[in-house]
Amino acid sequence: MLELKNLSKSYGSVKAVKQVDLTIGKGEFFCLLGPSGCGKTTILRMIAGFEKVSGGKILLGGRDITNDSPNKRDVNTVFQNYALFPNFSVLDNINYGLKLKKLPKSELDARTEEVIRLVGLGGFEKRMPANLSGGQQQRVALARALINQPQLLLLDEPLSALDKKISEQTRNELSELQKKVGITFVFVTHNQTEALALADRIAVMKDGLIEHCDKPKEIYERPLTHFVADFIGSMNFFECTVTHSDEQISRLEIPGMGQITLSYNQIQQVGAKVLFCIRPERIKLSLLESSEFENCLGGIIRQKHYLGEITKFIVELSDNKMISVVCQNYLLQLSNEFYDIGEKVNVIWSKTSGELIHVS
Amino acid sequence: MFPKLKIHQTLLAPPLFWLLIFFIIPMAIVIGYSFGLGGVSSGASSGFTLQFYKQALSGMYLGIFLKSFGYAVGATVLTMAVAYPIAYYMAFASDRTKMIIMFLIILPFWTNFLIRMYSIMTILGDNGLVNNVLMQIGIIHEPLKLINNSFGMYVGFVYWNLPFMILPIFSSLDRMDVSMLEASLDLGANHRQTFMKITLPYSIPGAVAGIIFTFIPTLGNFIIPEFLGGTGNTMIGNVITSQYLQARNWPFGSALSTVLMFIVMIFISLYIRYFDPTKSKNMVNF
Ligand SMILES: Nc1ncnc2c1ncn2[C@@H]1O[C@H](COP(=O)(O)OP(=O)(O)OP(=O)(O)O)[C@@H](O)[C@H]1O
Ligand SMILES: [Mg+2]
Numbered sequence: 001m002l003e004l005k006n007l008s009k010s011y012g013s014v015k016a017v018k019q020v021d022l023t024i025g026k027g028e029f030f031c032l033l034g035p036s037g038c039g040k041t042t043i044l045r046m047i048a049g050f051e052k053v054s055g056g057k058i059l060l061g062g063r064d065i066t067n068d069s070p071n072k073r074d075v076n077t078v079f080q081n082y083a084l085f086p087n088f089s090v091l092d093n094i095n096y097g098l099k100l101k102k103l104p105k106s107e108l109d110a111r112t113e114e115v116i117r118l119v120g121l122g123g124f125e126k127r128m129p130a131n132l133s134g135g136q137q138q139r140v141a142l143a144r145a146l147i148n149q150p151q152l153l154l155l156d157e158p159l160s161a162l163d164k165k166i167s168e169q170t171r172n173e174l175s176e177l178q179k180k181v182g183i184t185f186v187f188v189t190h191n192q193t194e195a196l197a198l199a200d201r202i203a204v205m206k207d208g209l210i211e212h213c214d215k216p217k218e219i220y221e222r223p224l225t226h227f228v229a230d231f232i233g234s235m236n237f238f239e240c241t242v243t244h245s246d247e248q249i250s251r252l253e254i255p256g257m258g259q260i261t262l263s264y265n266q267i268q269q270v271g272a273k274v275l276f277c278i279r280p281e282r283i284k285l286s287l288l289e290s291s292e293f294e295n296c297l298g299g300i301i302r303q304k305h306y307l308g309e310i311t312k313f314i315v316e317l318s319d320n321k322m323i324s325v326v327c328q329n330y331l332l333q334l335s336n337e338f339y340d341i342g343e344k345v346n347v348i349w350s351k352t353s354g355e356l357i358h359v360s
Numbered sequence: 361m362f363p364k365l366k367i368h369q370t371l372l373a374p375p376l377f378w379l380l381i382f383f384i385i386p387m388a389i390v391i392g393y394s395f396g397l398g399g400v401s402s403g404a405s406s407g408f409t410l411q412f413y414k415q416a417l418s419g420m421y422l423g424i425f426l427k428s429f430g431y432a433v434g435a436t437v438l439t440m441a442v443a444y445p446i447a448y449y450m451a452f453a454s455d456r457t458k459m460i461i462m463f464l465i466i467l468p469f470w471t472n473f474l475i476r477m478y479s480i481m482t483i484l485g486d487n488g489l490v491n492n493v494l495m496q497i498g499i500i501h502e503p504l505k506l507i508n509n510s511f512g513m514y515v516g517f518v519y520w521n522l523p524f525m526i527l528p529i530f531s532s533l534d535r536m537d538v539s540m541l542e543a544s545l546d547l548g549a550n551h552r553q554t555f556m557k558i559t560l561p562y563s564i565p566g567a568v569a570g571i572i573f574t575f576i577p578t579l580g581n582f583i584i585p586e587f588l589g590g591t592g593n594t595m596i597g598n599v600i601t602s603q604y605l606q607a608r609n610w611p612f613g614s615a616l617s618t619v620l621m622f623i624v625m626i627f628i629s630l631y632i633r634y635f636d637p638t639k640s641k642n643m644v645n646f
């Protein structure tokens with residue numbers, strides 16, 4: 001559907017986007033996720049046609065649109081600041097695109113009505129944008145873009161200006177809406193929760209490059225790079241050396257702490273330096289020391305943060321290594337386990353938990 | 361509420377006093393003269409009379425009013441035609457370019473007005489720069505009449521009014537968010553449609569302010585016709601000046617002034633009625 005081939009963009013000496021290759025399928029809800037300044041908006045603006053590319057190609061439905069002007073592309077944009085026309089009413093904002101196409105009045109009215117119903121703006125047609133709430137303005141921006149039934153809809157952080165509750169509600173509506181209309185969405189955000197919740201696939205970007213592009217579950221559970229592992233959720237990292245590896249398991253030596261075991265289906269080179277990473281929620285605390293645990297390291301609780309649903313512990317292992325461990329509070333209460341700061345504990349996890357990242 | 365109001369009144373006192381002394385009282389005096397009051401002798405009569413107004417609206421002077429009106433309209437249209445592209449270019453230029461153009465616009469204000477008038481005369485005169493160059497390269501063989509006619513006057517008006525037209529248009533275009541133009545293109549409008557539907561309406565409050573700033577001073581202007589208009593181009597401002605300074609007919613001059621003031625007031629009222637600059641709806645968020 002949409003193909004970016006070797007796409008790059010420089011502003012003077014600043015390389016905002018560096019040779020990005022990406023293919024997005026028809027009807028996909030695709031997220032570009034990354035920290036501020038990584039080039040997400042720049043990619044979006046090149047797809048929309050507001051920014052000239054410095055190199056590479058953009059293909060939409062197999063057609064090269066790299067040098068088409070924005071009004072010739074079958075692409076519409078929901079701007080981060082909405083960019084509504086302040087001197088037009090909601091209705092005139094929404095059917096701006098259709099009026100330009102000189103459709104017969106009956107069709108124009110029918111499509112306008114349909115899209116107004118779709119985004120739930122019935123009754124607001126006569127209002128001016130300045131007299132709408134942020135959430136309502138966002139809907140107008142969405143309706144104004146959707147009414148053209150583009151092949152591709154670009155959304156630049158459409159939820160970031162809304163407060164948390166409204167943003168979550170709008171997020172759910174957006175997801176349903178996308179399924180209903182079946183238009184391909186490219187959604188830019190720096191909010192990983194948004195990306196994980198909405199996207200069919202996510203591309204995680206850093207410094208103008210795509211680090212990892214995959215389904216949310218894969219990105220979360222099997223991050224390809226240190227950056228991705230660190231950026232999405234929170235993660236504990238251990239530098240270690242491979243001491244044994246076959247098709248089922250790998251054994252790793254963490255210097256100064258001991259051996260750990262990991263079910264891993266790729267054979268590692270013995271002696272290789274790798275990064276073992278494990279999510280805080282995959283680790284449990286235990287007072288018992290037992291060789292029955294698949295992986296077990298000793299430590300002392302240094303911090304304890306009660307966060308309602310969960311409690312987050314910071315545990316110091318040997319070598320001053322700090323890791324974080326997250327426990328569900330209801331589980332702690334069920335099993336009557338209460339850990340306190342200063343207590344000696346064991347951190348344990350199963351060999352199916354955790355992931356390896358190769359360090360070059 | 362009460363103490364706050366008092367503070368406001370105290371703060372308002374000096375400007376009100378100023379307005380009273382230098383604006384309201386002189387205006388009252390002028391209006392008084394125009395009705396033959398105030399003991400200024402005009403030779404004809406003293407005591408309340410409407411004769412000066414009759415005279416002011418009689419054939420010849422009405423003609424001059426209409427002519428002045430025509431000049432003011434023409435000058436405003438020409439100024440707009442020159443100013444709009446400059447303001448537009450400026451609004452979408454880089455910050456550096458904006459600064460440079462702004463500087464160039466303000467620069468003439470640092471020079472004495474008479475010097476500027478004489479320099480226009482030197483440039484456009486029979487032996488001026490323009491005629492000399494054109495004759496040198498052989499395009500013309502006799503000097504063109506560029507001043508002492510209505511052409512010269514229009515040049516003067518456009519020159520004089522340009523900053524007052526450019527700046528308000530620029531300031532309304534400059535406030536415009538570029539992403540609005542991008543949105544219009546994105547929704548399928550081409551550049552011309554985007555200009556007509558988005559940019560132009562957005563600049564209207566600025567343009568109207570510019571029109572007011574141009575039209576009204578031009579209507580009463582007497583310096584530019586004097587310097588650049590020659591003998592045939594008398595405007596109402598010139599008549600008023602000569603009634604005061606040469607003919608010494610102050611009551612008649614006052615009646616002409618009052619009529620002019622009345623016309624100006626009509627335009628300002630219309631402006632406030634339709635483009636109230638104090639209402640944020642039109643100026644700030646438009
Ligand atoms: N017009 C421009 N001129 C110069 N540099 C620019 C311009 N636009 C963007 N950049 C630079 O390009 C890089 C990428 O910017 P971009 O706006 O794409 O980031 P982003 O990922 O959208 O960030 P954010 O999450 O803050 O919106 C940044 O380093 C930025 O400073
Ligand atoms: Mg951005």
